[in-house]
Amino acid sequence: MRIVLGVSAGIAAYKAVHLARLLTEDGHQLDVIPTEASLQFVGRATWEAISGRPVTTSVFSGVDEVRHVRLGQEADLVVVAPATADLLAKARAGMADDLLTSTLLATQAPVLLAPAMHTEMWQNPATAENVRQLRARGLEVMDPAVGRLTGADSGPGRLPEPEQIKARIDQLLSAAGETGELTGRRVVVTAGGTREPLDPVRYLGNRSSGKQGMALAQAALQAGAEVTLIAGSMDAPLGPELQGAEVVRIETAEQLHQAVRVETERADALIMAAAVADFRPADYAAAKIKKTDDGASPTITLTRNPDILADVVSRRSQTGGPAVIVGFAAETGDETTDPLQLAQQKLQRKGCDLLVLNRVGENLVFGQDSTEIHILAADSVKDRLAGQHAEHVAGTKQQAAAAVISTLSRLLGS
Ligand code: CTP
Numbered sequence: 106m107r108i109v110l111g112v113s114a115g116i117a118a119y120k121a122v123h124l125a126r127l128l129t130e131d132g133h134q135l136d137v138i139p140t141e142a143s144l145q146f147v148g149r150a151t152w153e154a155i156s157g158r159p160v161t162t163s164v165f166s167g168v169d170e171v172r173h174v175r176l177g178q179e180a181d182l183v184v185v186a187p188a189t190a191d192l193l194a195k196a197r198a199g200m201a202d203d204l205l206t207s208t209l210l211a212t213q214a215p216v217l218l219a220p221a222m223h224t225e226m227w228q229n230p231a232t233a234e235n236v237r238q239l240r241a242r243g244l245e246v247m248d249p250a251v252g253r254l255t256g257a258d259s260g261p262g263r264l265p266e267p268e269q270i271k272a273r274i275d276q277l278l279s280a281a282g283e284t285g286e287l288t289g290r291r292v293v294v295t296a297g298g299t300r301e302p303l304d305p306v307r308y309l310g311n312r313s314s315g316k317q318g319m320a321l322a323q324a325a326l327q328a329g330a331e332v333t334l335i336a337g338s339m340d341a342p343l344g345p346e347l348q349g350a351e352v353v354r355i356e357t358a359e360q361l362h363q364a365v366r367v368e369t370e371r372a373d374a375l376i377m378a379a380a381v382a383d384f385r386p387a388d389y390a391a392a393k394i395k396k397t398d399d400g401a402s403p404t405i406t407l408t409r410n411p412d413i414l415a416d417v418v419s420r421r422s423q424t425g426g427p428a429v430i431v432g433f434a435a436e437t438g439d440e441t442t443d444p445l446q447l448a449q450q451k452l453q454r455k456g457c458d459l460l461v462l463n464r465v466g467e468n469l470v471f472g473q474d475s476t477e478i479h480i481l482a483a484d485s486v487k488d489r490l491a492g493q494h495a496e497h498v499a500g501t502k503q504q505a506a507a508a509v510i511s512t513l514s515r516l517l518g519s
Contacts, residue, residue: 106278106327106507107134109176109212111185111205112152113192114142116255117221117264121186122147124267125155128274130474132324132500132507136176138162138205140192164207173204177212181285182277185209187221187264188246190232196244197235215277216244219270224260247273275346278327285329286514291372292330293427294322295365295379295413297337299358303405304390313380315339317433317463317476320506321376322350328510333372335364337379358382358410365413374429374513377414377457385410418456429486429516431509432457435465448481458486458516461509478505480512489516 108128112121118139128135137152141162152160164173177183185192185205192205196218201207209216218239226232227249236246247270250263264270296318300308315336322334323346332350336343343352353368355361358381369375384407394403414432421427434451438444448462462479477499482490494512498505 106181107136107179108274109180109183109208110135110137110156111183111188111192111208112137112139112143112147113185113187113189113205114140114145115187115189115221115264116146117187118143118146120264120267122151122155124184124186124270125152127267127271129155129157130501130503132320132504134158136160136180138176138208140203140205162204164201164204166204173201173207174211176204177208177210177214180208180212180214181281182214182217182274183208183212184217184219184270184274186219186267186270188218189220190222190226190229190235193218193220193232193235193239193246197238215281217270217273217277218244218246219265220246220249220262221264222249222262223254223258224262227262245273245277279349285327286518287325287328287330287510290330290374290517291333292325292374292376292513293333293335293365293368293372294318294325294376295335295337295361296322297339298380299337299361299382299410300356301358301382301385301410302356302389303386304392304394306393309382309384309386310338311380311382313337313339315341316474317502317505318376318378319343319347320502321378321509322347324503324506324510325376326350328514330374333368335361335368335379337361358385358413362411362413362416365417369417369427372427373517374431375417375427376431376509376513377417378433378461380435381413382410384408412455414455414457429459429513430457431459431461431513433461433463435463437465445479445481448479452481452483456483458483459509459512461505474501476500476502476505478508480509482512486516 112118135156137156149160195206196209201210250265251261252263253259297315298311298313300310302308322332325332334350335353353364355364387406387408432455434448436444436447452460460481495508498508
């Protein structure tokens with residue numbers, strides 16, 4: 106999603122740096138618009154480094170691209186943190202003498218203002234009246250936190266904590282998602298690992314943490330999709346950011362297969378991020394397998410699990426199925442083969458539309474918050490992407506998820 110972060114001139118501007126980081130780590134495209142005076146607190150270089158985008162304060166930069174109107178028009182959400190008493194007054198009056206106030210005037214996206222000022226200024230009738238008016242116009246003005254202020258004083262006026270502002274942004278974005286790129290679309294995401302039971306206490310499992318799948322489900326929700334998350338074993342519990350998704354829990358590959366068949370019947374897209382065990386123990390021991398006195402080790406015979414992804418692809422060609430099918434490949438490569446080459450072969454073998462390659466190794470990908478992916482498109486869909494999709498993303502799993510969802514939306518929309 107595209108977020109504009111306005112920063113006005115309060116000492117709490119330093120906290121907005123953390124907020125900016127939380128937003129970019131979630132995969133959002135962030136444009137920071139500081140007021141000229143706020144650069145006394147946090148400089149342009151910091152904002153450019155964190156957002157990875159150019160930062161200007163004046164309506165006279167980027168005139169050719171009509172920046173003072175465009176940023177506001179294109180934003181999915183505008184947040185101002187900290188919003189000073191002066192900024193609130195200007196916003197209420199509809200002033201537009203710099204890039205931030207012009208953006209506030211031009212945007213039709215939800216606006217969230219997070220005030221920070223001394224208690225006296227917050228409680229001054231002028232500010233109170235400005236806040237009332239802004240709220241009456243549909244802008245959301247958060248209540249400032251109560252606590253220690255810049256000097257020795259304390260009271261209401263502190264900037265709400267960045268995590269709290271971020272949580273409110275998430276809620277506003279998922280509400281706005283009702284009109285997002287995937288509005289009215291059904292997306293099924295599989296996530297986590299499967300566990301193949303050996304006896305009542307043991308199983309064969311894998312190191313999938315489920316983080317990438319959860320990030321994909323979250324990104325699809327934010328884009329407005331109806332999401333079903335088919336979840337296997339995961340490191341972390343499902344967080345509040347997945348509220349709104351229907352969750353189906355599975356344990357084994359066979360249960361996953363069954364759930365995918367049922368859930369994809371009416372789905373527009375399937376994203377197979379789950380790490381499916383290719384094999385399961387051929388026999389399940391109803392009682393715990395015990396050590397024997399002769400010191401012998403038991404032999405476990407394995408049998409093949411169905412290839413769920415390949416099955417959905419082949420059923421689609423016979424009786425129909427999701428318009429877009431996305432597979433994942435976790436590859437290490439070796440001295441002679443490049444992971445990208447293996448992934449290309451897998452894309453063809455599996456017959457899916459998109460294949461997301463994760464490079465895996467000792468410390469890469471599994472359980473980590475960062476990742477490196479390549480998004481490969483089948484020849485049959487390349488035309489529809491017109492070379493416009495992100496082919497390589499190195500960043501957080503949320504950033505990777507945002508790129509996959511944006512590519513998928515492009516395919517569903519074309
Ligand atoms: N997959 C599946 N059913 C399986 C195994 C894998 O649907 N039994 C899916 C995964 O969810 C993933 C993709 O297929 O989207 C690729 O999985 P991967 O295990 O990397 O591929 P394999 O086909 O098992 O190939 P390899 O043996 O090369 O690892």
